[in-house]
Amino acid sequence: MKRNIAYIPGDGIGPEIVREAKKVLDKVCSVYGHEFHYEELLLGGASIDAHGVPLTEETIKKAKAADAVLMGSIGGDAKTSPWYQLEPSKRPEAGLLGIRKALNLFANLRPAYLYDELRKACPLKEEVIGDGFDMIIVRELTGGLYFGERKTVEENGVRKAVDTLSYNEEEIRRIAIKAFEIAGKRRKKVTSVDKANVLDSSRLWRKVVEEVAKNYPDITLEHMLVDNCAMQLVHNPGQFDVILTENMFGDILSDEASMVTGSIGMLSSASLNETSFGLYEPSHGSAPDIAGKDVANPIATILSAAMMLRFSLDLDKEADAVEAAVAQVLEEGYRTPDIYSEGMKKTGTAQMGSLIAERI
Amino acid sequence: MKRNIAYIPGDGIGPEIVREAKKVLDKVCSVYGHEFHYEELLLGGASIDAHGVPLTEETIKKAKAADAVLMGSIGGDAKTSPWYQLEPSKRPEAGLLGIRKALNLFANLRPAYLYDELRKACPLKEEVIGDGFDMIIVRELTGGLYFGERKTVEENGVRKAVDTLSYNEEEIRRIAIKAFEIAGKRRKKVTSVDKANVLDSSRLWRKVVEEVAKNYPDITLEHMLVDNCAMQLVHNPGQFDVILTENMFGDILSDEASMVTGSIGMLSSASLNETSFGLYEPSHGSAPDIAGKDVANPIATILSAAMMLRFSLDLDKEADAVEAAVAQVLEEGYRTPDIYSEGMKKTGTAQMGSLIAERI
Ligand SMILES: CC(C)[C@H](C(=O)O)[C@@H](O)C(=O)O
Numbered sequence A, B: 001m002k003r004n005i006a007y008i009p010g011d012g013i014g015p016e017i018v019r020e021a022k023k024v025l026d027k028v029c030s031v032y033g034h035e036f037h038y039e040e041l042l043l044g045g046a047s048i049d050a051h052g053v054p055l056t057e058e059t060i061k062k063a064k065a066a067d068a069v070l071m072g073s074i075g076g077d078a079k080t081s082p083w084y085q086l087e088p089s090k091r092p093e094a095g096l097l098g099i100r101k102a103l104n105l106f107a108n109l110r111p112a113y114l115y116d117e118l119r120k121a122c123p124l125k126e127e128v129i130g131d132g133f134d135m136i137i138v139r140e141l142t143g144g145l146y147f148g149e150r151k152t153v154e155e156n157g158v159r160k161a162v163d164t165l166s167y168n169e170e171e172i173r174r175i176a177i178k179a180f181e182i183a184g185k186r187r188k189k190v191t192s193v194d195k196a197n198v199l200d201s202s203r204l205w206r207k208v209v210e211e212v213a214k215n216y217p218d219i220t221l222e223h224m225l226v227d228n229c230a231m232q233l234v235h236n237p238g239q240f241d242v243i244l245t246e247n248m249f250g251d252i253l254s255d256e257a258s259m260v261t262g263s264i265g266m267l268s269s270a271s272l273n274e275t276s277f278g279l280y281e282p283s284h285g286s287a288p289d290i291a292g293k294d295v296a297n298p299i300a301t302i303l304s305a306a307m308m309l310r311f312s313l314d315l316d317k318e319a320d321a322v323e324a325a326v327a328q329v330l331e332e333g334y335r336t337p338d339i340y341s342e343g344m345k346k347t348g349t350a351q352m353g354s355l356i357a358e359r360i
C-alpha cells in the first residue's frame, strides 16, 4: 500500500522523537510491504525561523493533501526563546492552533493509562491505583474559548479583556458521537464533563450529549462537573472509561490525567476530522530543556504513529504490531531516563526507537 | 467583645457541621470573654424550600449588616433533589453565586495542605509527598465566566450557547494584591496561573500581575499555564506557596489541590471583600449522601471559623487556639470516618466538635 504522510518535526525534542517514530514505520513498511512517502513540513518555531510565521499556506495545503500528519512537538522555552518576544498570534503555539482549525481537527483523542510495568513511576499510592486505570479523553478541539472572539480594549482609561466561549449543537453533536463510538469499542461508559451549574454552553452541551446518548442504548452516560472531575482523577482514576469534554476543560483534564499515569512520555494523541484524516503527536510538550541530548522518550510519538496506522491508514494489524513491540521492550526492561527505575536498563532516544523497530 | 455573625446552616451536612463550629466558638467566647450574636439566615436549598428562591433580599441585607458570615454548605443531590427540576438560575448554587456577587466577595482563599497526621490518607506516594506541602489558592471570585454575559439562541434552527470571560485591570489588580500580601506572610512566592498562550483575558491578567509584583520586590513571581499547573499539583505539590488565579481555573485547581491533600474534610475557605468582612465555609460540598448520619467531618468548618476569627474579627489569639485544639485532637488520634485509619479512634461529627471545644 502506498501512502503519503506529512511529517512535521517541530521544535525542542520534536525532531529526535519523530525520527524514531519514522524508524519504526520504516520497519513496518518493510515487513508488511507498504510504501510511505514523507513530505517534511514546517510548523511552529521552525516555521517562524524559516518564514517569520508559525504556519504557512504551504504547510496547510501539503498537510491537507496527505493521508495523515505525523508530528513531533511544537514550542520552545517561553522564558528564553526569541519566539516569545513576538505577539501571541505569531508564536509557535498559534501555528498549532491554526493547523487544528485549518484541517478541521475537532476530535482530540488522548489515551491515559497506567502501564503495569510503570506502576512505580505513578505518583498515586498502590491502594489508589488498585487494578490500574485505562481511560481516553475525547476533547473538542476547534471550538470554545480557543476560537471565540476576543478583544482587549480600554474603557475610560481602564484596560479590559474579553474572551468568548461558544458552542453550537452541531459542534457538540459530532464530538459526542465520536466519544460514544469509541466507548462502544471499550468499556461502554461515557463521562461527559461540563460546568452546567454555571455556564450556558455547558447546559447546551449536556442537552445535546443526552440527545446523542439515545442512539447508544448500550452505553452508560454520566455527567460530571469539571471541578469534581479534577478531584476524581486523583481520587479514583479507575472509574473512567471515556471522558468527553470541551476544549479548555479537555486541555486541563487531559494534562492532569496524563501526569496521574506517571508516564507522560508514553502517551499518544490523535486529532481527527470528519473523515479518516488526522494529525498524530505525542501528548507531551517539546521539552526544550532536554532537546538534542538523546534522553527524550520517543514512545509517545511511536504510539501516536500506531494510532495513525489504525485510524487514518486502516492498518490495524500493523498498529497492533507496533503496540506489541513497545510492550515487549518495556517487559524486557528498557527504559528512557523519564521512566527509569532501579534494576532496569537505561536507554537513549535513538536506541529505544531501534529496539522497538527490531521487534516488529 | 460583641460581634454579630450571620449564620447559614445551608443544605446536606451543612447544618450539622456548622453547629459544631458554633459549639467551638461558644467555648472561645466563654474562655476569652466575648459575646457573639448569631442571626440565622437561609440560602440555597433551604431558602428555596422556604421562599421559592435560593437567595432573598433579606438574607443579603442581614448578611451585610453582620461582621462576618459563617456557613455550612449549599446544594443537594443533583440527580434526585426536586431543586434540580428548577431552571439553573433558581437552583441552590445560584444562591451561592448570588451572595458572592451581592457581598462583593472577590477574594476566595483556599488553603490546601497536608496534615502530617494524615499522610496515610494522601493519595500521593511518599516520595511525591516528600517534606509535605502547604499552599493557598487565591481565587478571583466575582468575575470571569461565572459572571459574564451569557445567552442561548437559535440561529437558522441551530441552537447555540455563548458565555463570556471578561476581566478588567481593576478586578485583576485587587486580587493580585491580596495574593502578594498573603505571600508576604508565608514563603514569599506567588504562582500566577493563566492560559496566556490562548486567552486575551489571561494576557491582561499576566500584565497586571507583573505591574502589581513591582510593589513587592521581596516576593518571587512565577507564571504557569493552567494545564501545566493541573499536572504540577500531582507531580510536585511542594513547589507551591500561593497560587493566584481567575475564577474558573481557581474552581478546578482548588478542588484538585484539596483532593491531593487527601483530607478534603479538613480544608477551610474564606471569601473576602475589600474590607475585613468575609464569608467562611468549608471548601468541600454538602455531601447529601451522608447528611444526618453524624459521620461528616466538621473540622473544615471549624477551621473556617478560625479564619473568621483571624480575618474578620481580628481575634488572632483565639484563632490560634482553635487551630491548636484541632491539631491536638488529631494528635490524640481522633478521626471522623473520612480520615480514619487503623489504630485510630473513630469519632462522630458531634463528638469531634465537643473534643475540639474542650481543648480550648
Ligand atoms: C500549546 C497549547 C496551545 C495547546 C492547547 O492548549 O491546546 C497544548 O496545551 C495542547 O494541549 O495541545
Ligand SMILES: CC(C)[C@H](C(=O)O)[C@@H](O)C(=O)O
Binding pocket: A197, A198, A227, B093, B096, B097, B251
Ligand atoms: C457550587 C459551585 C457554583 C461553586 C463554584 O463553582 O464556584 C463551587 O464549586 C465552589 O467552588 O464553591
